[in-house]
Amino acid sequence: MGSGQVTDWQGRHVTVAGLGVSGIPAAKVLHARGAVVTVVNDGDDARAREQAAELEALGITVRLGDGATLPKGTELVVTTPGWKPDKPLFEAARAAGVDIWGDVELAWRLRGPDAAPWLAVTGTNGKTTTVQMLASILTAAGLRTAAVGNIGVSLLDVVLGEEQYGDLDVLAVELSSYQLHWAPSLRVHSAAVLNLAPDHLDWHGSMEAYAADKGRIYEGNRVACVYNVADKATEDLVREADVEEGCRAVGFTLGTPGPSQLGVVDGILVDRAFIENRQQNAQELAEVSDVNPPAPHNIANALAAAALARAFGVPAAAVREGLRNFKPDAHRIAHVADVDSVAYVDDSKATNTHAAQASLAAYESIVWIAGGLAKGATFDELVAKSAKRLRGVVLIGRDRALIREALARHAPQVPVVDLDRTDTGAMLAAVQEAQRLAVAGDTVLLAPACASMDMFANYNKRGDAFAQAVGELGAGA
Known part of the structure; x- marks a missing residue:
């Protein structure tokens, strides 16, 4: 179907792979434009x-319990992000010369000729916070914007002008490696890769494939490819990208930034990239204390x-105002309380x-x-790098032994409490044990390095349990 915008969908046979948060809107959008849509789905449960x-009430064909077979006559496959690239359906599509798009690619192709430019962010960690900060800064500059994409807001809804989004000037877009894998023609205004660390390797197959998918975000950038000086892999991705002339x-x-960098000097965030005479000058943007939290x-x-x-032309004053106005989501380095001069901090999002x-x-x-579900992770590097900061450790969850063994190897002097339980009440016991180990000036930090589903419905519930447990400490203080 080429790489440009598609305006005529009438009679095109499109297969949508997967129900769910992106599959259902994609099917509805394409059907409304006259496409002949078939949805295939592996599951066949009550929800499906x-x-x-x-x-089906709209006239869309749905095949449940059969996500492997490519429907006859398919001209395009649109997939939900979670479907792995090695699925038989995709192998059949590739063999037949049929394009495979994700929801982001579909949104990109459906946007109008005067659509708002995209400023895009990816990385292993920090994507959501960065996109929310970006949206706050853009808003402070008087621009109409929204934080969208992998952050939980459908790009299809925004691109197609759903009422709650109105007429926007620019989009702050969070993109996952899954979404980027299925977005071959995406070409944004400017993009950032925050960091790269092993994650989702079961989906991508290798670290190299994971990094390559992250790097797709730089393809065709017009103004700036933003990278992390401390993470050479992100700069390597910029070098490999095919960008527009002048990007x-x-x-x-x-640290102190060089020319074409942003950095920190004496507690001040400064810009040596988007100013006149960047060889000699720096523009103050904000103070470290304007960042919440200043970790x-x-x-x-x-x-x-x-x-x-x-890169989008926002003045320095709006950067400061936007950062000051930004309020981080719950469970992201959230200070819960001080009890007996010990700080209790919830970073349950550190999965x-x-x-x-x-x-x-x-x-x-x-x-x-x-502790929690390790998802195949190893903990030696984490423990080795953090050992000197640890007063003590309290372990919970199913895979806690993996962390205990890493502590024995790299921090044998650190006292460890191993709570042999995975019930939700374990969190109160963990907080009580942490209080026993802590002294005035310490921080009790919930940063599990693991997923939560062995004990809690999600990381939000885990963080809520921590906050509740801390509240009980405070009540008894």
């Missing part, structure tokens, strides 16, 4: 049958957001080792609450 009935590589660093990895997020905003490492780096003396 309910969703199928809704689509620049712009780095962000927690190192969050300052890096703020610098990346600022770089994308500056992998890379996120936990960033969280642990933010504090000097920590009693660490960790």
